[in-house]
Amino acid sequence: MGSSFGKLFKISTFGESHGKGIGAVLEGCPAGLEINEDFIQAELDRRKPGQSKITTQRQEGDKVELLSGIFEGKATGTPIGMVIYNEDQRSKDYSHIAEKFRPSHADYTYQVKYGVRDYRGGGRSSARETAARVASGSIAKMFLKTLGIECYAYVSQVGSLKLEKSYQELDLGKIDDNIVRCPDGPTAEKMIDLIDEVRKSRDTIGGIVTGVIKGVPPGLGEPVFEKLHAELGKAMLSINAVKGFEFGSGFEGITMRGSEHNDVFYKDGDTVKTKSNHSGGIQGGISNGEDIFFRVAFKPVATIMTDQESVDVHGDTTTVTGKGRHDPCVVPRAVPIVEAMSALVIADYYLINKTVRLT
Amino acid sequence: MGSSFGKLFKISTFGESHGKGIGAVLEGCPAGLEINEDFIQAELDRRKPGQSKITTQRQEGDKVELLSGIFEGKATGTPIGMVIYNEDQRSKDYSHIAEKFRPSHADYTYQVKYGVRDYRGGGRSSARETAARVASGSIAKMFLKTLGIECYAYVSQVGSLKLEKSYQELDLGKIDDNIVRCPDGPTAEKMIDLIDEVRKSRDTIGGIVTGVIKGVPPGLGEPVFEKLHAELGKAMLSINAVKGFEFGSGFEGITMRGSEHNDVFYKDGDTVKTKSNHSGGIQGGISNGEDIFFRVAFKPVATIMTDQESVDVHGDTTTVTGKGRHDPCVVPRAVPIVEAMSALVIADYYLINKTVRLT
């Protein structure tokens, strides 16, 4: 259990870092949707390793093959099977950790849970599985585009270095203008320098990705357990290395009084809007038509290039040596993943919401 | 959709604030579990309104009736039906808001989503539904007790007033020693004063509840989408008024370097343990045997006792007047809800984990 996500717009993913391939089955993509394979590949390219000096130097083509569910360029309503074959596996890089539990990795917990594990590159616990999310999410994005909904994400913090501007002050069209994916040039430069410095010290650092979803109609979200933000939160928390999620006023909102925090309704032509948006576009678990925004905290990557004490599968003390090619900071490559998961959630809730009223 | 939670240990809840009653069907409670009805009632009493000067003065008995699934004091493995009839409804208190959208409530979004709503006391969007969670969660707690697992929660912040001690420095047996449910006497007193002051100003304030789960064996959690912390996060985010969730090092952890953040493994007798616990007891989405801990942010309650501008169902501008009996701060009563949701998640994952290995 655990490799499926969504109820109507639903994916089931598979694949290990160093197995033959990874992929997904996407069920529930509405029939008639035009599928642009180039767009899917472009989204995968945003996630893939080896893009810049601040990401891992592993080279993976990440070419997706669409096996079914599409006919003459359109979704047929049947499941879309997707496969990405693994390349450049260099399994030897990992032989030194076959029997060791790397600190703050999933080696130990997988071993205890399953009694057997594919240790190569972290196996199923590798962030490599997120390529299947991005491929699926890119189809969700195409669907949402037909509805005027756009999912954005960008890097808003690296270590202690914060982007001080709110998303309203930024041009979200510029997210991909730099390699760190922060749409504010001067801050981006500082972030790049910081990550590069951390990389040179053979260490890693955490960061925050902010997500913004625009154009969501009011009404999406299913009370009481499947509140829109609860599912968004689960989606984000399921991404490797995530330690926290907040939306709207988030953790800071707790210091406010109700009289400050409440979002006053007003009419803008025929539309009901709110003057402030501490609610982050979601009230009672249901979208209210305002922008949805949230923040996702990513811990520093566990793989560092220095030696660490640990324990091995036999229970003996050992040393894990720093080797391989890894990201010094995960957030630049996490941006398309956050967008993909947002798109999957919204697409799913959009479909569900078609069924709740008599007329 | 949305009123069910869990996969094997699963609840389906129903009920509005001012309908005839609320309740739940709990499926998957293991046969043979001894059911202590007094304990269920005691948990409900921790959540119910009217407990102290810092909670709403509404009086509700919240007497649960167990209709099925239990025979001669033991769970039979069949669904446990639970009903709590509503009392003290005073529907007239709400007639003034029948056609008005209260700021930062779910009135507007329910109206848009469903086209019809039970406006009395917020209907389904009322926190009253959490009584069904607490009743169900108390059965999960009884199950976990047989496994040596305990779910705790306590108030760790009210507005800007923080409890500075970590959970390790506290006696978690003292959570119910005061009305704010902060197990540190001096801080609790300050919190009570603050809430009382806010109440007198006819306003409301937010806070944080910290959750701690002890005794969880390693191995619980289902990669990749159903990571243990992702489901815990969803569970918490589904509680009314919650705006954020973090576990382990959380949002603060992002400023650390990997070399600081990594939790080093060591052997303690035959047990593999970690020297630090930035992972919050979960690695790769699977419990590692250390304590699980997390923090949940609750916004200030939306119902305030002062007048607010708004819009009504006809699209006209209106004024929402402050009336009724409401909590100035939700966190003291949220403590048993956070515990209940924790217990439901862990019970469910415990059962799932019984199925993942051949032997």
Place this chain on the structure above:
Amino acid sequence: MGSSFGKLFKISTFGESHGKGIGAVLEGCPAGLEINEDFIQAELDRRKPGQSKITTQRQEGDKVELLSGIFEGKATGTPIGMVIYNEDQRSKDYSHIAEKFRPSHADYTYQVKYGVRDYRGGGRSSARETAARVASGSIAKMFLKTLGIECYAYVSQVGSLKLEKSYQELDLGKIDDNIVRCPDGPTAEKMIDLIDEVRKSRDTIGGIVTGVIKGVPPGLGEPVFEKLHAELGKAMLSINAVKGFEFGSGFEGITMRGSEHNDVFYKDGDTVKTKSNHSGGIQGGISNGEDIFFRVAFKPVATIMTDQESVDVHGDTTTVTGKGRHDPCVVPRAVPIVEAMSALVIADYYLINKTVRLT
């Protein structure tokens, strides 16, 4: 697991024969549907015991209480909680079988599966749980009525006594004109005589219920595992005492050649229709707009009024004596249950089908 049915129009039921009560939570009833409580009760009255000389003489009021999800006569889109309190339990009737496994009952299998069971009246395995199905199904029927869809069922065979007419030759408005629920007067009389004769011999007999669903639009059904007839079949097979399900040409169709069996398409005005209907209104698992029809086989009731050899919980040989008040033939009371399950399936698939196309 196992007490929920449906995906979007979904029920979770609970309750034992001789516990406090039984009931259901119905999720996904479309908001705005007018709920006629009298109709729900009327459907329950069709199922309840004690209706006539050919059904059990137990008297149960089967009064349903609707606890939530309805406001001012309309469904609000939130879960509808339903409870039916048990009456006339006469638990003493069952004390003699507390430790005995009644032949062809579920006593032994529940004991082995759960290690504990509520033996009173069969507990959860009693057909009493079908009252929750009928209550839920009656709401599905109201929904389908707004769409012009009607679910019928009638008794078409008792023992070897077959109704020779096809459903097209019958007036389905006459199903309730007699106590056996066969809409052909002369055959009904023979069936009643046969059942009465069996009853007097302290024995029981099986029968067939035919289901007919009219007005289903083309397009309902979800390939490949959730074919419309597969889910209908599951729904019927889940009813107590059912041993077989067939639709359209069914088991007889196997003797035909493809050239005879194929249903030729033709145009009737703007509508595509088929000249024959061996498909039973379903092709490739999807409704084609023709009538859906199927047959459900019910075994003779296991409770007979004569003594039978058996084994008890201690593994000792014992005798089960014939006692209590039971149906000599289950099919007359099964009619509303078959209709209810049909309605639940069609309502669910109707909602799902709203989501499969882009426009």
Place this chain on the structure above:
Amino acid sequence: MGSSFGKLFKISTFGESHGKGIGAVLEGCPAGLEINEDFIQAELDRRKPGQSKITTQRQEGDKVELLSGIFEGKATGTPIGMVIYNEDQRSKDYSHIAEKFRPSHADYTYQVKYGVRDYRGGGRSSARETAARVASGSIAKMFLKTLGIECYAYVSQVGSLKLEKSYQELDLGKIDDNIVRCPDGPTAEKMIDLIDEVRKSRDTIGGIVTGVIKGVPPGLGEPVFEKLHAELGKAMLSINAVKGFEFGSGFEGITMRGSEHNDVFYKDGDTVKTKSNHSGGIQGGISNGEDIFFRVAFKPVATIMTDQESVDVHGDTTTVTGKGRHDPCVVPRAVPIVEAMSALVIADYYLINKTVRLT
């Protein structure tokens, strides 16, 4: 929706007859299970076309590629991705029916449901998708083998030609001894002759497959909606061309009296057994330890080699000409599919049953 099957041992399948490939993701295969790839291929070879003169002459290699979830020959507990690339597609064979609705095929219903369809070879509605079932089911079989459970199926009727022996009188090891898969030599010969005769007349014919599951421990099955036979029935009814399902005494049992039909319990050493088995190994929806057996009715294949009237997508009258390479009778190749679906159901329920008791 509809392309997933199972709850814990769960598959999600994809693929069209003439797309790039078909496949499945299998979740929940217990970690540690030894995976024999040759066995998977052997099962696929039993299903594949072109095996004999009584099956279609299409040649497909049906080579399965296992992409994930297996490491050093053992299941790791993570999803097993499987792909079978399509070969020998000859799409031109189907161009003549691109716009025509073939009688008793799914062409019309897919067109109405989705508004777009991959008409080549029936697309998703082709029985080709059952290869993914057989591949997944073969892994279920390996799992069940470790538990001493075996799933058999054989052809027991072709047209009106019945195998008169019960399964107890047959040697189930001889199922594959002949091309029709009837383990009684003389009857098999007659069946082969009949099918060959039908084939020569360019027509098709139906049949029955009997399923037998041996070694199932008592306790499998989830009341009330997920009764073991209800899920088995759904599994079988979801196979292409199936029109009916019965288990145990089935449709014939209805003519019996309860006193004849009841299965008397007795002790065989320490085991509780039944003297007869009209229950078909399932009582109250739960296995009782006796053999499970059932019968599945397959209609005559809709594709015949003669011309038929029909309607096209424009609503015009047209003629569908008989072309291509198709099975005159589906049952010989259906045998491994019935076995596969049986194995998937039993594996799933075995896992679920591990979770229902406290100890």
